[in-house]
Amino acid sequence: MTSGPEKQAILATDLEHVWHPMTQHSLLAGKPPMLVVEAFGSTVVDADGKSYIDTMAGLWCVTAGYGQTAIADRVYRQMKTLPYYPHTAANVPAAELARELSACLGGDLKRIYFTCSGSEANDAAFKLARQFGRLARPGENRYKIIARHRAYHGTTMGALSATGQSERKWRFEPLVPGFLHAAPAYCYRCAFGKSYPACDLECAAQIETMILHEGPETVAAVIVEPVVGGGGILVPVDEYLPVVREITRRYGVLLIADEVISGFGRTGRMFGFQTYGIEPDIVTMAKGLTSAYLPLGAVATTGAIFSAFLGELEDRVHLVQVNTFGGHPVACAAGLANLELLAEQRLVERAADAGRRFLGALKDLERYPLVGEVRGKGMIFGIELVADKKTKAPATPAIINRVVARALEQGVILGKTTMTTFHLNNVITLSPPLVITSEELDTVLAVLHATLKDL
Numbered sequence: 202m203t204s205g206p207e208k209q210a211i212l213a214t215d216l217e218h219v220w221h222p223m224t225q226h227s228l229l230a231g232k233p234p235m236l237v238v239e240a241f242g243s244t245v246v247d248a249d250g251k252s253y254i255d256t257m258a259g260l261w262c263v264t265a266g267y268g269q270t271a272i273a274d275r276v277y278r279q280m281k282t283l284p285y286y287p288h289t290a291a292n293v294p295a296a297e298l299a300r301e302l303s304a305c306l307g308g309d310l311k312r313i314y315f316t317c318s319g320s321e322a323n324d325a326a327f328k329l330a331r332q333f334g335r336l337a338r339p340g341e342n343r344y345k346i347i348a349r350h351r352a353y354h355g356t357t358m359g360a361l362s363a364t365g366q367s368e369r370k371w372r373f374e375p376l377v378p379g380f381l382h383a384a385p386a387y388c389y390r391c392a393f394g395k396s397y398p399a400c401d402l403e404c405a406a407q408i409e410t411m412i413l414h415e416g417p418e419t420v421a422a423v424i425v426e427p428v429v430g431g432g433g434i435l436v437p438v439d440e441y442l443p444v445v446r447e448i449t450r451r452y453g454v455l456l457i458a459d460e461v462i463s464g465f466g467r468t469g470r471m472f473g474f475q476t477y478g479i480e481p482d483i484v485t486m487a488k489g490l491t492s493a494y495l496p497l498g499a500v501a502t503t504g505a506i507f508s509a510f511l512g513e514l515e516d517r518v519h520l521v522q523v524n525t526f527g528g529h530p531v532a533c534a535a536g537l538a539n540l541e542l543l544a545e546q547r548l549v550e551r552a553a554d555a556g557r558r559f560l561g562a563l564k565d566l567e568r569y570p571l572v573g574e575v576r577g578k579g580m581i582f583g584i585e586l587v588a589d590k591k592t593k594a595p596a597t598p599a600i601i602n603r604v605v606a607r608a609l610e611q612g613v614i615l616g617k618t619t620m621t622t623f624h625l626n627n628v629i630t631l632s633p634p635l636v637i638t639s640e641e642l643d644t645v646l647a648v649l650h651a652t653l654k655d656l
């Protein structure tokens with residue numbers, strides 16, 4: 202335990218030297234960050250010994266829960282055997298993890314390129330898609346990527362360009378050219394003012410219109426988060442992704458599934474694209490790949506795409522891209538142990554069953570004036586807060602912050618949309634470790650009721 206004077210000393214050091222993400226440091230002197238010292242299951246413990254149920258699995262990533270010693274043991278063994286070697290050579294855990302991932306992905310998604318994060322995976326996917334376009338259709342110029350408003354795809358310049366969240370982008374613009382944005386599948390605030398099913402999925406149709414207006418021969422790929430996570434838990438209707446898949450196929454446009462949040466059981470199947478019954482051309486992943494025990498990302502693609510990069514060396518068609526830490530043997534060992542745990546502890550099935558029950562219980566929150574809509578899929582949930590149910594005017598950030606603070610006082614860590622799209626940062630988010638127990642979910646529910654009923 203790090204308490205008393207030791208805690209104060211560490212926080213003083215932190216405040217003097219660390220630059221925290223997404224943080225206004227001028228406020229930290231009055232309200233220092235939580236000092237987290239240990240964690241197990243779905244519980245994190247701060248330096249004062251106070252326990253919290255972490256409904257956000259860290260940052261949507263500690264999928265198998267904290268304290269899984271099988272991962273730690275595997276990592277320790279690998280670190281002693283081979284701590285690192287560049288992935289231009291082969292190593293045992295990376296080869297085995299690629300094989301296991303291919304099996305989980307199914308279909309023709311058999312080729313895995315490793316990165317260190319979700320952002321890098323998405324950047325690599327965009328590069329793959331652009332080069333593939335040039336190799337497979339030499340007379341065309343397929344470089345545009347269609348993404349969607351509200352989606353988050355990462356922090357590097359390419360992934361940020363794909364991101365559809367104005368508040369994350371404007372300070373750093375101009376970003377990378379060639380990224381366009383369509384409306385998300387978001388019935389509660391339909392961009393077209395329509396209602397499902399009479400809408401005929403106009404949000405999906407807009408993607409087709411964009412492809413046609415841009416000229417299909419200029420469009421390399423469409424990227425989707427199966428369920429938009431950080432942008433507010435936007436859960437599409439079941440037909441949406443199949444229709445988008447059909448449209449992209451019709452125009453020779455690749456479909457990239459960003460599974461950085463949706464993957465590894467989060468939506469009730471191993472991958473979000475499986476939840477919706479489609480097969481993308483490229484899949485990007487990170488977070489739950491190692492349950493965040495070590496940083497690792499990956500891009501999976503089909504044999505068909507991979508073969509376009511084959512040729513003689515002098516053809517210079519191979520992938521000219523390297524990440525120093527991509528295919529890191531120790532991170533891949535963590536990934537292997539993590540996949541074993543997901544299977545042994547049946548965590549994906551658990552996400553589907555316990556998630557369905559919890560969503561049903563959460564829906565009851567819609568009776569409070571502040572709650573506009575509760576939505577979710579598998580083990581990911583959003584509670585959209587409004588100032589007025591009729592107009593759907595979003596609740597202010599001050600209200601959202603109060604909800605999160607009150608829950609924290611009661612020992613529950615909730616997430617929230619933070620600086621995503623201007624004026625639409627009004628969603629409480631939950632994406633707990635898949636090991637979360639029924640009792641813990643009951644506690645979370647009770648805290649939500651206590652917090653939301655009189656705000």
Ligand SMILES: Cc1ncc(COP(=O)(O)O)c(C=O)c1O
Pocket residue numbers: 317318319320321323353354355356426430431459460461462487488
């Ligand atoms: C859907 C999605 N894609 C990509 C990323 C970027 O991943 P990373 O932070 O590992 O770069 C994130 C991160 O939250 C994400 O939620």
